[in-house]
Amino acid sequence: MLEITLTARDGGASEKIPMCGVPFHSAAAYIEKLVSGGHRVAICEQVENPKHAKGVVRREVVRVITPGTVMEENMLSATENHFLTALYKKDDTYGIAAIDLSTGECFVSELQQNLVNVLDEIATFEPKELVVSTSLIHNSILQSECKRLGIVVSEFDGNGQDVNSLIEQFPEVHVICTTEVLMETLHYAYQYLLQTQKRSLGHLKRLRRYYANSYMLLDEVARRNLELTRSLQSEKRAGSLLSHLDHTATAMGSRMLKQWLDKPLLSREQIINRQDIVSQFIDEMILLEELTDHLKRVYDLERLAARVSFGSASPRDLFQLRKSLEEIPVIKEKLGSFSSPILKQLAMNLDVCQEIQSLIAAAIVDDPPISLKEGGIIREGFQAELDKLRDIQQNGKGWIAKLEEQERKRTGIKSLKVGYNRIFGYYLEVTKSNLHLVPAEGYIRKQTLANAERYITTELKEQEQLILHANERSLELEMETLKQVRQTIAKEVLRLQKLAAKIAEIDVLHSYATISIRYQYVRPIISEDNRLYVQKGRHPVVEAAQYENYVANDVHLDCDQRQVLLITGPNMAGKSTYMRQVALIAIMAQIGCFVPAEKAEIGLIDRIFTRIGASDDLARGHSTFMVEMMETCEALREATSKSLILLDEVGRGTSTYDGMALAHSIVEYVHHEIGAKTLFSTHYHELVKLEAELPKLTNVHAKCVEKDGKVVFLHRIVSGGADRSYGIHVAELAGLPVPVINRAKEILTHLEESRSPEVAVAKEEEPLNLFSFLPEVSPVEEEIAKEIQSWNLMEHTPMESLQFLQTLQQKLKSK
Numbered sequence: 001m002l003e004i005t006l007t008a009r010d011g012g013a014s015e016k017i018p019m020c021g022v023p024f025h026s027a028a029a030y031i032e033k034l035v036s037g038g039h040r041v042a043i044c045e046q047v048e049n050p051k052h053a054k055g056v057v058r059r060e061v062v063r064v065i066t067p068g069t070v071m072e073e074n075m076l077s078a079t080e081n082h083f084l085t086a087l088y089k090k091d092d093t094y095g096i097a098a099i100d101l102s103t104g105e106c107f108v109s110e111l112q113q114n115l116v117n118v119l120d121e122i123a124t125f126e127p128k129e130l131v132v133s134t135s136l137i138h139n140s141i142l143q144s145e146c147k148r149l150g151i152v153v154s155e156f157d158g159n160g161q162d163v164n165s166l167i168e169q170f171p172e173v174h175v176i177c178t179t180e181v182l183m184e185t186l187h188y189a190y191q192y193l194l195q196t197q198k199r200s201l202g203h204l205k206r207l208r209r210y211y212a213n214s215y216m217l218l219d220e221v222a223r224r225n226l227e228l229t230r231s232l233q234s235e236k237r238a239g240s241l242l243s244h245l246d247h248t249a250t251a252m253g254s255r256m257l258k259q260w261l262d263k264p265l266l267s268r269e270q271i272i273n274r275q276d277i278v279s280q281f282i283d284e285m286i287l288l289e290e291l292t293d294h295l296k297r298v299y300d301l302e303r304l305a306a307r308v309s310f311g312s313a314s315p316r317d318l319f320q321l322r323k324s325l326e327e328i329p330v331i332k333e334k335l336g337s338f339s340s341p342i343l344k345q346l347a348m349n350l351d352v353c354q355e356i357q358s359l360i361a362a363a364i365v366d367d368p369p370i371s372l373k374e375g376g377i378i379r380e381g382f383q384a385e386l387d388k389l390r391d392i393q394q395n396g397k398g399w400i401a402k403l404e405e406q407e408r409k410r411t412g413i414k415s416l417k418v419g420y421n422r423i424f425g426y427y428l429e430v431t432k433s434n435l436h437l438v439p440a441e442g443y444i445r446k447q448t449l450a451n452a453e454r455y456i457t458t459e460l461k462e463q464e465q466l467i468l469h470a471n472e473r474s475l476e477l478e479m480e481t482l483k484q485v486r487q488t489i490a491k492e493v494l495r496l497q498k499l500a501a502k503i504a505e506i507d508v509l510h511s512y513a514t515i516s517i518r519y520q521y522v523r524p525i526i527s528e529d530n531r532l533y534v535q536k537g538r539h540p541v542v543e544a545a546q547y548e549n550y551v552a553n554d555v556h557l558d559c560d561q562r563q564v565l566l567i568t569g570p571n572m573a574g575k576s577t578y579m580r581q582v583a584l585i586a587i588m589a590q591i592g593c594f595v596p597a598e599k600a601e602i603g604l605i606d607r608i609f610t611r612i613g614a615s616d617d618l619a620r621g622h623s624t625f626m627v628e629m630m631e632t633c634e635a636l637r638e639a640t641s642k643s644l645i646l647l648d649e650v651g652r653g654t655s656t657y658d659g660m661a662l663a664h665s666i667v668e669y670v671h672h673e674i675g676a677k678t679l680f681s682t683h684y685h686e687l688v689k690l691e692a693e694l695p696k697l698t699n700v701h702a703k704c705v706e707k708d709g710k711v712v713f714l715h716r717i718v719s720g721g722a723d724r725s726y727g728i729h730v731a732e733l734a735g736l737p738v739p740v741i742n743r744a745k746e747i748l749t750h751l752e753e754s755r756s757p758e759v760a761v762a763k764e765e766e767p768l769n770l771f772s773f774l775p776e777v778s779p780v781e782e783e784i785a786k787e788i789q790s791w792n793l794m795e796h797t798p799m800e801s802l803q804f805l806q807t808l809q810q811k812l813k814s815k
């Protein structure tokens with residue numbers, strides 16, 4: 001994995017000791033490889049000064065880096081949290097803790113649900129590691145879910161320390177963790193961190209309890225289908241709603257935006273508070289732009305503060321902290337100059353952390369060097385002893401220059417020079433031709449070179465001691481001072497974290513305003529009733545990709561007449577886009593953002609269920625149809641009248657009759673039993689007749705027109721059911737060979753002539769004989785069909801299947 005060579009070293013025994021290693025200075029890259037491959041890396045260091053050690057220098061494991069406990073900048077993404085999660089179970093209650101060591105955020109929650117739902121909740125944190133006890137580690141659901149989600153599972157049984165130790169770490173723990181399960185879950189996670197990090201974790205201060213049901217619930221399927229944080233195609237952030245919305249100026253703002261998107265609000269009041277600020281930002285655009293400029297100059301305060309507290313902040317980190325803090329008074333002033341009282345209040349509450357900024361300004365030089373080896377990081381005037389030592393170093397160098405001058409004069413050797421090397425220290429060097437001028441006394445010969453001799457004098461050695469000691473001591477003192485500065489700031493870490501959180505919040509709201517201005521989003525009305533009304537709504541991401549041509553559509557859903565919208569229309573007409581757009585608008589509204597529409601009124605939605613697109617899950621042994629049914633089942637079981645259900649072509653994964661029967665009965669069930677607002681798209685046009693039977697169901701369809709024999713998609717959703725599918729036209733657009741298209745048209749005409757609209761639904765006992773329209777099959781074709789049937793795709797590589805296909809093609813051609 002690391003591709004390093006195994007060597008061996010003589011250990012005194014008959015067999016050599018195998019060993020391998022990497023240079024210390026490039027260890028970070030190797031550690032990254034190991035940790036991202038799911039391994040744990042123990043860092044072992046000398047824990048005493050080799051000069052003072054008797055015998056072997058003492059070494060200890062000072063930290064274990066696990067996939068979830070990374071602090072190294074090269075292993076973290078600036079815009080994403082890096083959570084370690086822990087799962088704890090007591091009776092039938094699960095406790096979960098999610099801790100980001102790199103930012104100091106800690107979340108705890110408890111759930112009385114089945115393990116699959118609990119893991120779904122854990123998945124929203126996109127953790128790198130899940131810590132579980134021995135009793136859970138072998139659970140097959142847990143193992144397979146974590147494998148699928150790329151989460152490393154670590155076994156840990158706690159070390160039984162007193163729960164009271166938590167109070168020291170989290171003074172408010174009793175107020176926040178009000179149940180035994182919460183307390184024990186946090187304790188469990190904290191013990192794991194202590195055991196791996198082996199140091200005090202002063203920056204883990206921001207403890208929050210959350211209730212999963214006080215946010216809109218978005219399970220993993222919905223998050224994936226709606227492409228909230230990752231695109232379906234690339235599985236990357238680009239192309240997702242998050243990436244589209246993210247116009248934040250700071251890393252912590254970007255991370256907070258993701259947290260908000262993961263948990264849309266269910267409190268009307270909180271949503272309106274966010275909206276109020278966005279409105280005010282939009283009203284004063286020039287001030288908003290100025291604010292953006294200053295926000296951009298704020299570095300990652302949250303992670304800088306964490307590194308300070310963790311003891312790993314470099315002088316550069318401190319300098320960045322200072323630069324960031326210098327921006328805060330300006331941001332405060334800018335916020336204060338908005339006319340809104342809310343923003344003025346926000347400005348007033350910003351703690352500029354003046355003492356911290358002044359301390360760093362006084363202690364650390366501007367633009368400190370990256371390497372600590374050479375020193376030069378503590379500013380002059382900050383530490384009296386350091387200044388004295390630096391004086392000695394400076395004067396010492398001057399003294400040496402003077403000595404050189406003086407000796408040249410005294411001996412008459414013009415080329416005499418003072419040099420320095422690690423072995424002999426300072427020396428006087430005289431070339432061979434001048435050796436006769438060397439004084440008989442005082443010059444002690446130390447080294448002979450081809451062309452010169454090197455000497456020392458007592459005076460030179462005395463001065464050397466002074467200078468070298470000053471060098472060494474000043475380096476030591478710089479490190480000590482740096483540590484002290486870090487420790488002083490570490491005491492204020494909570495202030496810095498609170499400031500970081502406020503800046504992040506301002507940044508997210510500023511980002512909402514920026515995107516709303518750019519794409520003309522409007523402020524939705526948030527209502528407590530059960531209506532969802534959007535006038536000229538757009539899909540934010542699709543619209544951004546094809547700005548000019550996007551066709552806006554209305555949606556109106558309520559509990560009385562329009563609880564279920566049955567959407568028909570051809571392929572490619574925009575049905576899925578329309579359904580997703582409705583969900584995305586609701587989510588955007590509930591995170592407090594403005595929405596892509598001309599007007600919107602959103603009754604709060606407690607949960608969104610999706611069954612969109614064909615996907616199979618072979619890893620879990622589920623076929624496309626099985627996945628389809630499982631996702632639908634989840635919606636039917638869990639939805640409430642406040643939920644939004646998107647069902648896209650349910651039933652198409654099986655035979656026409658089965659599929660249609662299922663689709664029919666699912667619609668009825670949603671309509672009669674659940675009452676959730678539902679968008680149901682289908683290719684079974686026969687279902688449009690349900691409108692007459694189900695009073696709360698309305699037909700709409702994606703409109704298309706035929707022009708010169710070609711279908712034109714208008715992408716407009718209009719009332720009524722569609723009458724045709726235009727599937728063959730779409731196939732033509734996709735480039736299927738002309739003979740195939742023509743033949744399909746012929747077959748379609750036959751089919752249409754030979755059936756009444758009801759046939760497909762009602763007369764199952766008289767299935768249409770589709771094969772009577774098919775051309776006769778030749779023996780070669782029959783043989784090929786058999787070959788295809790017996791070819792097991794799962795046992796071959798894609799390349800082998802491609803070659804197989806090529807052989808078949810050749811057989812057909814030579815027929």
Ligand SMILES: Nc1ncnc2c1ncn2[C@@H]1O[C@H](COP(=O)(O)OP(=O)(O)OP(=O)(O)O)[C@@H](O)[C@H]1O
Pocket residue numbers: 542549550551552553569570571572573574575576577578702715716
């Ligand atoms: N309102 C719109 N305005 C402009 N383009 C749109 C609109 N809606 C969809 N499109 C475009 O049409 C393409 C097809 O849309 P979509 O996948 O929603 O169709 P569909 O009816 O669900 O098709 P299928 O039934 O095959 O799944 C999209 O990729 C998008 O580029």
